Amino acid sequence: MRNRSRFLIMCFAASLTVAGCTSGGPAPAASAPPTGSAAAPAPAANGAFPRNQTLYTSGTQYGPPANWNPIREWDSATGTKGLVYETLFLFDPQKGDFTPWLAESGSWTGDNEYTLKLRPGVTWSDGKPLTAEDVVFTFELGKMETIPYHPLWTFLKSAEAVDATTAKFTFTKPNYQQWANHLYSRAIVPKHLWEGRDEKEVLDGVNEKPVGTGPYAYQSHDQDRMAWVKRDGWWATKALNLDVKPKYIVDIVNGSNEVALGLLLQNGLDLSNNFLPGIANLVQGKFGVQTYYPEPPYMLSANTAWLVLNTEKKPMDDPAFRKAMASSIDMKTIVEKVYGNLVLPASPTGLLPQWDKYIDKDVVAKSGFSYDEAKAKKLLADAGYKDADGDGFVENKDGSKIQLELIVPNGWTDWMEAIRVISGSAKKAGINVEPAFPEYPKLVADRGTGKFDMLLNNERQLSNTPWMYYDYIFRLPIQKQQNTTNFGRYENKKAWDLVRDLDNRPTDDAEGMAKITSELQQIQLDDMPVIPLWYNGLWAQSTSTVWKNWPSAAPGAPKNAPTLWRNWIELGGIYTLTELQPVAGG
Amino acid sequence: MRQYFGRKALIYALTFFVAVTINWMIPRFMPGDPIQGLVARAQVADPASVDAMRAHYTNLFGLDVPWWQQYVNFWAALLRGDMGISIWAFPTPVTDLIIRAVPYTLGLLIPAILLSWWAGNRFGAFAARRKWLDNTVLPIGYLLTATPYMWLALLLAWTLAILAGIFPVSHAYSFAVQPSWSWEFLGSLAVHWVLPFSSLFLVMFGGWAIGMRNLIIYELESDYANYLQALGARSRLVRGYAFRNAVLPQITGLALQLGTIVAGALVTEIVFSYPGIGHLILQAINNQDFFLLQGAFLFIVLGVLVANFIIDVVYTLVDPRTRIRMQGNAV
Numbered sequence: 001m002r003n004r005s006r007f008l009i010m011c012f013a014a015s016l017t018v019a020g021c022t023s024g025g026p027a028p029a030a031s032a033p034p035t036g037s038a039a040a041p042a043p044a045a046n047g048a049f050p051r052n053q054t055l056y057t058s059g060t061q062y063g064p065p066a067n068w069n070p071i072r073e074w075d076s077a078t079g080t081k082g083l084v085y086e087t088l089f090l091f092d093p094q095k096g097d098f099t100p101w102l103a104e105s106g107s108w109t110g111d112n113e114y115t116l117k118l119r120p121g122v123t124w125s126d127g128k129p130l131t132a133e134d135v136v137f138t139f140e141l142g143k144m145e146t147i148p149y150h151p152l153w154t155f156l157k158s159a160e161a162v163d164a165t166t167a168k169f170t171f172t173k174p175n176y177q178q179w180a181n182h183l184y185s186r187a188i189v190p191k192h193l194w195e196g197r198d199e200k201e202v203l204d205g206v207n208e209k210p211v212g213t214g215p216y217a218y219q220s221h222d223q224d225r226m227a228w229v230k231r232d233g234w235w236a237t238k239a240l241n242l243d244v245k246p247k248y249i250v251d252i253v254n255g256s257n258e259v260a261l262g263l264l265l266q267n268g269l270d271l272s273n274n275f276l277p278g279i280a281n282l283v284q285g286k287f288g289v290q291t292y293y294p295e296p297p298y299m300l301s302a303n304t305a306w307l308v309l310n311t312e313k314k315p316m317d318d319p320a321f322r323k324a325m326a327s328s329i330d331m332k333t334i335v336e337k338v339y340g341n342l343v344l345p346a347s348p349t350g351l352l353p354q355w356d357k358y359i360d361k362d363v364v365a366k367s368g369f370s371y372d373e374a375k376a377k378k379l380l381a382d383a384g385y386k387d388a389d390g391d392g393f394v395e396n397k398d399g400s401k402i403q404l405e406l407i408v409p410n411g412w413t414d415w416m417e418a419i420r421v422i423s424g425s426a427k428k429a430g431i432n433v434e435p436a437f438p439e440y441p442k443l444v445a446d447r448g449t450g451k452f453d454m455l456l457n458n459e460r461q462l463s464n465t466p467w468m469y470y471d472y473i474f475r476l477p478i479q480k481q482q483n484t485t486n487f488g489r490y491e492n493k494k495a496w497d498l499v500r501d502l503d504n505r506p507t508d509d510a511e512g513m514a515k516i517t518s519e520l521q522q523i524q525l526d527d528m529p530v531i532p533l534w535y536n537g538l539w540a541q542s543t544s545t546v547w548k549n550w551p552s553a554a555p556g557a558p559k560n561a562p563t564l565w566r567n568w569i570e571l572g573g574i575y576t577l578t579e580l581q582p583v584a585g586g
Numbered sequence: 587m588r589q590y591f592g593r594k595a596l597i598y599a600l601t602f603f604v605a606v607t608i609n610w611m612i613p614r615f616m617p618g619d620p621i622q623g624l625v626a627r628a629q630v631a632d633p634a635s636v637d638a639m640r641a642h643y644t645n646l647f648g649l650d651v652p653w654w655q656q657y658v659n660f661w662a663a664l665l666r667g668d669m670g671i672s673i674w675a676f677p678t679p680v681t682d683l684i685i686r687a688v689p690y691t692l693g694l695l696i697p698a699i700l701l702s703w704w705a706g707n708r709f710g711a712f713a714a715r716r717k718w719l720d721n722t723v724l725p726i727g728y729l730l731t732a733t734p735y736m737w738l739a740l741l742l743a744w745t746l747a748i749l750a751g752i753f754p755v756s757h758a759y760s761f762a763v764q765p766s767w768s769w770e771f772l773g774s775l776a777v778h779w780v781l782p783f784s785s786l787f788l789v790m791f792g793g794w795a796i797g798m799r800n801l802i803i804y805e806l807e808s809d810y811a812n813y814l815q816a817l818g819a820r821s822r823l824v825r826g827y828a829f830r831n832a833v834l835p836q837i838t839g840l841a842l843q844l845g846t847i848v849a850g851a852l853v854t855e856i857v858f859s860y861p862g863i864g865h866l867i868l869q870a871i872n873n874q875d876f877f878l879l880q881g882a883f884l885f886i887v888l889g890v891l892v893a894n895f896i897i898d899v900v901y902t903l904v905d906p907r908t909r910i911r912m913q914g915n916a917v
Binding site: 008048063069205206250252256257258262263268444448484 | 619620622623624625627628629630634635636638639642646670674675676677683687748752755756757758761762763764765768770771805854857861869871874
């Protein structure tokens with residue numbers, strides 16, 4: 001009997017725990033969330049999101065939403081910049097247009113002076129008006145050393161508010177291209193709430209009550225999701241006749257590909273910005289999943305994947321060797337077999353299709369390269385790389401063995417496959433390259449200090465100017481740590497001068513820009529400091545069971561970027577939201 | 587009694603100290619630099635800004651002092667309940683992340699352990715020496731207990747969630763609901779809980795059932811059982827005594843198994859994207875988040891130690907011999 005009662009107690013305890021956990025479990029998460037803004041929206045009825053009013057997205061967030069700080073453009077919760085905080089301009093990478101957003105207009109009013117007119121009638125979600133003071137304050141935050149846009153102040157001399165809606169910027173040197181980038185990239189923050197914050201708070205602050213000018217406000221979050229709710233009084237509704245239809249946006253933190261795919265097929269996800277290998281099959285089949293293009297490459301291009309060679313090491317210090325390497329890469333296999341035609345092979349210049357007008361076709365025709373094993377072998381032989389010991393691989397000119405390592409982060413499966421292909425085709429041409437997969441942090445450390453042979457990188461995204469890419473390829477001087485540019489430590493003073501010259505071209509001087517980019521392309525193709533491989537897609541797959549009118553190549557469909565990726569909402573992502581229409585009813 | 591628990595407490599304290607120390611050391615031996623990763627993510631080009639940012643974060647995470655001082659600081663902070671800031675979910679405190687994850691892990695583990703132990707023992711005792719049950723269920727038990735937790739989890743997810751569509755594939759509750767006291771939310775929570783729970787329950791159940799069956803057979807062959815049977819006692823009574831004797835090694839077994847069970851639960855959580863401690867550990871490893879890793883392991887170490895202690899106490903209650911021996915010692 002005693003025996004039995006003891007088991008009963010155990011049983012009881014177990015059921016209590018079950019009850020305790022199922023009921024009390026996530027309660028802390030529910031009680032913690034900050035409450036939107038002053039005009040706090042009503043919570044969803046019954047704590048549930050009505051399906052026909054909710055847009056489910058995924059593909060941006062890799063960790064739990066942990067901060068709503070627009071200064072942290074790289075890890076703030078999805079939509080912090082774009083849905084809540086907005087930028088002065090938008091940039092349409094498809095057309096190459098700047099659209100005034102919070103700004104009404106802006107122009108260079110002198111050699112070193114830029115005047116910005118703000119749109120009247122824009123208010124923060126707490127009801128205060130947006131003023132030129134806010135804009136000046138935001139840019140002046142960059143004077144703090146740890147703020148990522150601090151480098152702006154190397155050429156910006158001062159920012160001042162002339163009146164409530166006019167701001168004037170004075171430069172020591174007019175870097176038109178960079179400034180244009182800042183104009184649509186920097187999220188404007190309200191001075192009246194941010195004024196007292198110290199540097200640590202500005203950089204690391206959670207900012208749990210985001211007050212912005214945008215169409216959405218904080219609703220709730222949990223470890224695996226971020227929910228936004230539409231707020232009344234978004235300025236663009238009146239000023240531009242734009243309206244966002246989804247009442248709620250729930251962004252789901254990325255789990256595995258299977259999870260994203262499962263949700264998409266079960267109608268639990270409207271827009272997935274995940275890279276889903278094999279999505280082509282679903283688009284072709286009748287699964288209700290669509291992408292921007294109905295046929296290859298399915299996606300718009302978002303960035304270029306480069307093969308970076310460490311030009312400080314032998315034999316990568318030799319342009320002839322680098323060119324041979326470029327010719328040895330079997331891109332067709334990568335595009336077709338590894339990516340199932342989801343990506344496009346890159347132009348020899350590496351400039352994205354959206355920058356096609358800056359590509360000098362003559363230079364490419366004369367000096368471009370493509371996969372050609374025989375040519376790779378010939379280039380090696382002509383440059384004096386011979387296979388003396390008969391192992392099938394060439395040796396250095398001094399006779400020492402060439403054993404190179406090509407690295408990508410462990411777990412990036414598509415890249416891991418891609419470098420296996422690269423290694424295979426390079427070996428056929430006689431270059432001994434082995435794939436290797438260090439952990440990401442180790443790769444970053446080695447990349448920064450130049451302790452690698454070759455690696456793949458795609459960190460520079462599509463933007464308003466090819467200057468971004470040339471800055472990435474040619475930036476000088478070489479530092480002890482190369483953190484974001486010129487990982488290969490390639491030194492070419494002439495090229496860097498050209499890049500700086502390009503920066504100083506007004507954004508509407510297409511001819512002047514093209515002349516410089518043409519020269520840069522010649523240098524690039526002659527010297528091959530980095531090898532462009534393919535254009536990574538703007539991964540976006542959507543379903544039309546609840547929301548329709550997704551951007552696509554079809555006639556009449558919106559043509560903007562179908563994504564909520566960080567720093568893409570101001571590249572047209574916001575129009576994706578305003579163009580969406582509910583499938584059922586109004 | 588006091589001596590017994592005093593000795594136990596000392597052993598536990600020592601284990602705790604060593605475990606926490608190892609726990610502090612391991613992430614620091616991992617290759618790479620978490621601060622480097624954190625700064626790299628910010629995509630800052632200007633070298634001066636990068637240096638400033640690096641210095642800022644190195645200081646923020648307390649990595650700018652010699653290792654022995656880091657170790658001392660670590661203990662000092664730990665005793666205040668401060669486990670640092672997560673790098674993965676910057677700038678959330680590790681304690682917050684763990685507190686949010688713990689209910690999910692416990693909600694899986696405790697019912698799974700207790701119920702499988704109880705049901706497994708009952709069933710094993712019942713099945714022993716009953717031919718048809720022994721022949722059919724026993725092989726299934728072996729199969730279950732030999733199955734890795736992860737494999738069974740994948741199997742369940744594939745069959746019951748993806749093919750049959752009865753249960754959701756992943757996460758703790760539906761994306762359409764928010765935490766609240768509504769039936770909708772609680773129901774969603776329960777439905778999402780079934781598969782991860784079942785995969786843990788089934789594997790453990792098989793193990794306990796087989797163990798119990800073998801022990802019962804052993805007990806039924808012992809002298810006292812034969813004697814009872816010879817006296818003409820009903821088999822029910824004999825089995826009852828056999829069960830009470832056989833359950834003791836099973837309790838010890840539970841104490842020994844705890845570590846593996848916890849590890850199994852972690853893997854199960856990863857398979858189902860269940861937002862418990864196991865999920866956190868995976869993310870911490872992927873993102874070189876020392877502090878989160880430390881915190882999560884610390885929680886596990888504490889949990890296993892506490893559970894072991896409870897089992898010790900239970901053992902003294904259940905087994906009269908330990909009690910008598912302890913009293914004898916105390917005198």
